[in-house]
Amino acid sequence: MAKSLFHGRSDSLPSRSHPLMSKLDDYICRLRASEATSTSSTSIAHKLNGLPDLHDCIDKLLLLPLIQQALAREKNGKCVDELLDGSLQLLDLCNSAKDTLLQIKEYTLELQSTIRRRQGGENGLATEVRKYLTSGKLAKKAIQKALTNLKGLENKYSFSCTDSSNEIATLVTLLREVQTITLCVLKSFLSFISGQKAESKPSHWSLISKLMLHKRVASDEEETQENEFVMVDDSLKSLVGCKTACKYDNFMLMQNVQGHLKNMEMCIQDLENGSHSLFRRMIKTRDSLLNILNL
Structure with missing residues (x-):
């Protein structure tokens, strides 16, 4: 746990009783504990909203003269270089995630507008739905590429800081822990918005039943975590693939589409707020590191 990071720290660095260290300990423990919680949009948004506070605490830590002096002395060391490199790559990753979410938001708003206007009749609507699904596939491919690249970034956090003083090694370990949590x-954020799910081809009536089942309340012991992005895709595919001429069936499918789009819109708003706040805070942390290292 995070508490082990404070053991053996040099007297030249802030002690564990320092207010900043206590806050860091608390934030890290809380975020680490949340890793075992659900992967619902609410849970991920909560984690995203908690990260800026963690990075704000790191920012304040980097303002301490003792910390700045310790890092400046080792600015050409491997540990510090890796720390800065990780900070820059995480910033790029956060920016990519933020931009991808913005693209999905734009597609969603455009589709909602088309559904409300019903431009071009039913055929026109089907064309717009297919355009949305195609755009979504492109976004998901970009996310999958980013997730693949994450493996290389994760490996960077496994190196041992053995070429620096004990105080720098301890400090870098602490900062790297923050990067690992981020x-x-x-x-989790990228995996959630990618909404990967095995496709199936049930009959029309089973599609209706499946959509209705989403409205049930799951028990506390067997709660199913619904992914708003997956549910929108499923409902749109059901709408486009519907071959029946029954107006009631079409109406029910359209109602489900609109309801899921509305839920996803609110989900995107929560995730967008958290990712934007995190991105701004990470820029500040990056600038603080660059300033200390005179880069």
Whole structure:
């Protein structure tokens, strides 16, 4: 756990009783504990909203003269170089996740507008739905590429800081722990919005039943975590694939599409707020490191 990071620290660095260290300990423990919680949009948004506070605490830590002096002395060391490199890569990853979410938001708003106007009649609507699904596939491919690249970034956090003083090694370990937590949250974030799910081809009536089942309340012991992005895709595919001429069936499918799009819109808003706040805070942390290292 995070508490082990404070053992054996040099007297030249802030002690564990320092207010900043206590806050860091608390934030790290809370975020680490949340890793075992659900992967619902609410849970991921909560984690995203907690990261800026963690990075703000790191920012304040980097303002301490003793910390700045210790890092400046080792600015050409492997540990510090790896720390800065990790910070820059995480910033790029966060920016990519933020931009991808913005693209999905734009596609969603455009589709909602088309559904409301019903431009081009039913055929026109089907064309817009297919365009949305195609755009979504492109976004998912970009996310999968980013997730693949994460493996290389994760490996960088496994190196041992053995070429620096004990105080620098301890400090770098602490900062790297923050980067690791940030990486884990961003990975969950990207995985969630990619909404990967095995496709199936049930009959029309089973599609209706499946959509209705989403409205049930799961028990506390067997709660199913619904992914708003997956549910929108499923409902749109059901709408486009519906071959029946029954107006009631079409109406029910359209109602489900609109309901899932509305839920996803609110989900995107929560995730967008958290990712934007995190990105701004990570920029500040990057600038603080660059300033200390005179880069």
